[in-house]
Amino acid sequence: MKKSILLVVIAALVFVLAACGNTSSSNKTSVQKTVTLTVGASPVPHAEILKKAAPLLKKKGIDLKVKVFQDYVLPNQALASKQLDANYFQHIPYLDLYNKQHHTDLVSAGKIHIEPFGIYSKKYKTVRAIKDGATIQISNNKAEQGRILLLLQSKGLVKIKKGVDGVSATLKDIDNIKHLKFLTPIDPAILPKAYENSQADLYAINTNFALQAHLNPKKDALILEGAESPYANIIAVRKGDQNKKAIKELVQVLHSKTIQDFILSKYKGAVLPVK
Incomplete structure (x- = not known):
């Protein structure tokens, strides 16, 4: 009788340990690795838009850090020197001119909005x-x-x-x-x-x-200026980084209905989202 009870206790203990091991393994596979993305931006409206997007990116495992710049030169310098993962403040004609003058190779990862001049x-x-x-x-x-x-x-x-x-x-x-x-x-x-x-x-x-x-x-x-302007503001990155998953997720979130509705509501036509 005692022997039977002992066997039952041992079997139960083995089952519990196995279950714990499976739970631990399951937890490890379910934990999503967080990626930090540092983006330089002008204060208005770029940084405001990014801060609105941050919670949406958090759900995708991306921790968005926004670094605010007050000028049009330092954000590209910081991006080229790898202090930033991306920046958000400029349009393509400005980026093209900057690349030409500074011999850099920065590219657009996506058009986000237009600020009618x-x-x-x-x-x-x-x-x-x-x-x-x-x-x-x-x-x-x-x-x-x-x-x-x-x-x-x-x-x-x-x-x-x-x-x-x-x-x-x-x-x-x-x-x-x-x-x-x-x-x-x-x-x-x-x-x-x-x-x-x-x-x-x-x-x-x-x-x-x-x-x-x-x-x-x-x-x-x-x-x-009208909405047909060719001067859409972009997410700029170093060449090749436009294919990174985190950058694609950033652009996708900025194109989402949540962010587009935020832009239309907050800026009342002074800033227009690009679809």
Whole structure:
């Protein structure tokens, strides 16, 4: 009798240990390895959009770290030197120019949103009211020059010469119909402050800086770019990294309905998601 009881106890113990071993093994296979993804971004709207995406990426095993930059040069330097896994602040014409000037090989992993560029004025309420010889302040970002000229051309203020690609157009490539006086270009980050001081008649301001200065492009811009703009903001990575799973997951989440709805709701047309 005692022997039988002992055998039953031993059998039960073996079963429990086996079950524990299976549970441990099962837990090991079910635990998902977390990947850290560090992305550089402009404060508005890029960093805000990324922070909204972070919980969605967490569910996919990606721990998103957002590093905020206030300029347009350091994010690409940090990406090229592998301090970042990706950055989110620029469009392809700017990236192409940066690669050419700095001999880097950064590429787009996907288009995320468009920030319709605006021309602002404290002096004029309508385009028709703009006088011949009006002054205009633009940024020193050469990749934006063609964009500004295309916007001015859309309202008949200048005309880009025949045979010139509008995206790469410069001030030398226009017929200045309204004889606009282009002031010495300045850093794009200080354009909103210059606009407040209002030394010029017109100001060409990037939407991210306009939003930071609490301007509403849809209400405050005299001329505003449309959704058909070729200047979509992208996730940029080092060449080859666009095929990494974590990067693909990042782009997929940023294209999700949750994030697109967030962009439309928060920025009310000042920022438009790319589908």
